[in-house]
Amino acid sequence: MTAPILVFGHKNPDNDAISAAVGYAYLKNELARANGEDAVYEACRLGGFPPETAKALEEHGIEAPRLIESVGEGDKVILVDHNEALQSADGIENAEIVEIVDHHRLGGLVTAQPLRVNVMPVGSSAAVVAREFEIQGVELPKNIAALLLGAMLTDTVIMKSPTTTDFDRAIIAKTAEYVGVDPVEYGMEIFKCRSNPAELPIHKMVNADAKEFELSNGNKVYIGQFETVDLQAVLNREDEIRAAIKELVAEKGYQFVLFFATDILAEGSQFIVEGDTDFVNRAFGIDVTGKSVWMPGVLSRKKQVAAPILAL
Amino acid sequence: MTAPILVFGHKNPDNDAISAAVGYAYLKNELARANGEDAVYEACRLGGFPPETAKALEEHGIEAPRLIESVGEGDKVILVDHNEALQSADGIENAEIVEIVDHHRLGGLVTAQPLRVNVMPVGSSAAVVAREFEIQGVELPKNIAALLLGAMLTDTVIMKSPTTTDFDRAIIAKTAEYVGVDPVEYGMEIFKCRSNPAELPIHKMVNADAKEFELSNGNKVYIGQFETVDLQAVLNREDEIRAAIKELVAEKGYQFVLFFATDILAEGSQFIVEGDTDFVNRAFGIDVTGKSVWMPGVLSRKKQVAAPILAL
Numbered sequence: 001m002t003a004p005i006l007v008f009g010h011k012n013p014d015n016d017a018i019s020a021a022v023g024y025a026y027l028k029n030e031l032a033r034a035n036g037e038d039a040v041y042e043a044c045r046l047g048g049f050p051p052e053t054a055k056a057l058e059e060h061g062i063e064a065p066r067l068i069e070s071v072g073e074g075d076k077v078i079l080v081d082h083n084e085a086l087q088s089a090d091g092i093e094n095a096e097i098v099e100i101v102d103h104h105r106l107g108g109l110v111t112a113q114p115l116r117v118n119v120m121p122v123g124s125s126a127a128v129v130a131r132e133f134e135i136q137g138v139e140l141p142k143n144i145a146a147l148l149l150g151a152m153l154t155d156t157v158i159m160k161s162p163t164t165t166d167f168d169r170a171i172i173a174k175t176a177e178y179v180g181v182d183p184v185e186y187g188m189e190i191f192k193c194r195s196n197p198a199e200l201p202i203h204k205m206v207n208a209d210a211k212e213f214e215l216s217n218g219n220k221v222y223i224g225q226f227e228t229v230d231l232q233a234v235l236n237r238e239d240e241i242r243a244a245i246k247e248l249v250a251e252k253g254y255q256f257v258l259f260f261a262t263d264i265l266a267e268g269s270q271f272i273v274e275g276d277t278d279f280v281n282r283a284f285g286i287d288v289t290g291k292s293v294w295m296p297g298v299l300s301r302k303k304q305v306a307a308p309i310l311a312l
Numbered sequence: 313m314t315a316p317i318l319v320f321g322h323k324n325p326d327n328d329a330i331s332a333a334v335g336y337a338y339l340k341n342e343l344a345r346a347n348g349e350d351a352v353y354e355a356c357r358l359g360g361f362p363p364e365t366a367k368a369l370e371e372h373g374i375e376a377p378r379l380i381e382s383v384g385e386g387d388k389v390i391l392v393d394h395n396e397a398l399q400s401a402d403g404i405e406n407a408e409i410v411e412i413v414d415h416h417r418l419g420g421l422v423t424a425q426p427l428r429v430n431v432m433p434v435g436s437s438a439a440v441v442a443r444e445f446e447i448q449g450v451e452l453p454k455n456i457a458a459l460l461l462g463a464m465l466t467d468t469v470i471m472k473s474p475t476t477t478d479f480d481r482a483i484i485a486k487t488a489e490y491v492g493v494d495p496v497e498y499g500m501e502i503f504k505c506r507s508n509p510a511e512l513p514i515h516k517m518v519n520a521d522a523k524e525f526e527l528s529n530g531n532k533v534y535i536g537q538f539e540t541v542d543l544q545a546v547l548n549r550e551d552e553i554r555a556a557i558k559e560l561v562a563e564k565g566y567q568f569v570l571f572f573a574t575d576i577l578a579e580g581s582q583f584i585v586e587g588d589t590d591f592v593n594r595a596f597g598i599d600v601t602g603k604s605v606w607m608p609g610v611l612s613r614k615k616q617v618a619a620p621i622l623a624l
Binding site: 103104105106107108109110111112113114115116117118119120121122135163302303307310311 | 415416417418419420421422423424425426427428429430431432433434447475614615619622623
């Protein structure tokens with residue numbers, strides 16, 4: 001038996017990273033079977049489950065992806081929802097990347113061989129995966145459809161994020177109809193089952209959906225987002241958050257750590273920054289040194305937070 | 313009127329680089345029109361026409377793409393048949409890359425924003441473009457189909473190159489039937505109209521289809537291929553070739569320049585190398601120092617020449 005090809009999303013996985021991996025591994029296994037190929041694809045994850053993902057997998061009777069920490073020589077892998085080595089499994093430089101399915105900017109990956117790369121500038125990787133079912137003519141099972149729909153809705157903050165395109169709205173509407181739910185109600189139910197920010201251990205809040213980026217000067221920064229329906233409960237813990245991200249700056253040598261709590265109802269985010277706050281001030285024309293700042297309309301890390309920082 | 317979005321292939325364009333740009337610009341213009349969008353797409357090129365491309369454009373009444381040398385701030389561009397800054401227009405770091413359509417390895421490009429990336433590990437970019445017509449449901453005009461078919465055949469050396477996949481064979485068969493030609497005969501006709509290697513100025517032979525690559529040590533190398541049905545005529549000029557590539561090593565500071573003449577009938581290539589020949593010897597287990605070496609079965613720069621060098 002051949003070793004399975006590992007399909008996984010980024011470190012600190014969010015709902016989209018895990019759901020897109022599950023959906024794409026299913027699609028690839030169906031295609032391999034249809035074409036009489038030996039290959040087997042296994043959905044994996046590089047970290048713990050977000051609460052909404054754990055709930056959805058259980059509810060829909062989908063096998064939970066295996067936790068892996070590193071990959072190595074001889075491993076074949078498919079990256080979903082990321083394309084940067086920094087955000088991928090440890091040892092990724094020794095594995096063979098055979099495919100990428102993503103919706104982020106290109107992050108400088110170099111491969112020795114040509115590979116399939118399918119990146120779209122849309123709201124979620126789950127939407128790119130759902131489109132592939134259509135293009136390849138593979139039937140999308142109802143439970144996988146429900147999982148992908150959830151990821152399309154969390155990653156676009158129920159279509160409120162500026163990353164949401166007409167393509168997203170169309171495929172969300174189509175998938176919701178197929179699953180038999182109202183997309184906005186379905187999305188609100190998912191957000192409600194997220195962790196209570198008053199009780200969550202602080203390192204979980206800070207790291208739950210955080211990614212490393214490399215600036216053009218070669219320094220690393222860490223940008224974490226926490227989406228909530230109860231912003232005040234997060235802000236009540238600003239001192240704890242500040243201490244935790246200050247520790248990250250010291251320990252990991254980040255130029256800065258930017259943590260932002262996104263209020264999905266008020267449609268904006270509160271920025272809390274430690275380290276080189278001047279850099280962040282310049283990127284956004286704000287003063288976030290020693291105090292937190294409310295950024296109305298900011299919902300997307302990718303488009304509204306990481307992009308201005310990486311463009312500086 | 314909005315500025316056109318520039319669609320172009322790599323420097324030293326081959327038939328695939330120009331044909332895929334023409335085909336993709338046509339497709340994007342049709343899609344923009346269908347969606348009532350303002351955007352206009354213009355096929356361009358970063359160098360002279362290969363003889364077979366000039367002939368095909370004239371024969372099929374297709375407007376010749378405009379020559380551009382550099383791009384800059386404010387330009388929006390679509391890269392076809394390449395994804396590496398080194399192989400792209402000068403000033404590419406200042407332009408906004410909005411899409412990539414390609415069939416090469418990933419070469420380390422970094423963008424600030426998400427974009428559409430459509431790379432397939434197949435024999436030609438023209439085949440990726442032809443597939444997009446199908447997926448998008450846009451009618452492929454006969455003259456564009458003939459141009460793309462020619463590029464599919466030159467880039468796969470009439471399906472003899474090991475880069476040729478089942479996908480290529482299927483789309484070549486389908487496109488040839490649509491155009492109303494036999495693919496192998498059509499391909500042979502195209503190769504016959506290539507330049508006579510006995511008469512071609514030596515710098516044209518050496519640079520006609522050559523690309524820069526960056527080794528993991530940061531040094532640059534230059535790998536040029538010349539496909540011919542008359543290998544002896546090329547080898548009669550080995551001294552001239554050697555002098556020309558030696559000059560390139562000195563002028564541009566390449567770690568080495570590898571020129572190889574591919575005999576598409578005998579299905580192999582003759583390697584001629586100047587500069588750090590030891591590196592090439594190690595990569596292929598050969599001795600090419602001071603003499604040329606016949607490599608049976610080597611037809612593909614990407615898969616059989618660049619890949620072993622970049623993997624070292």
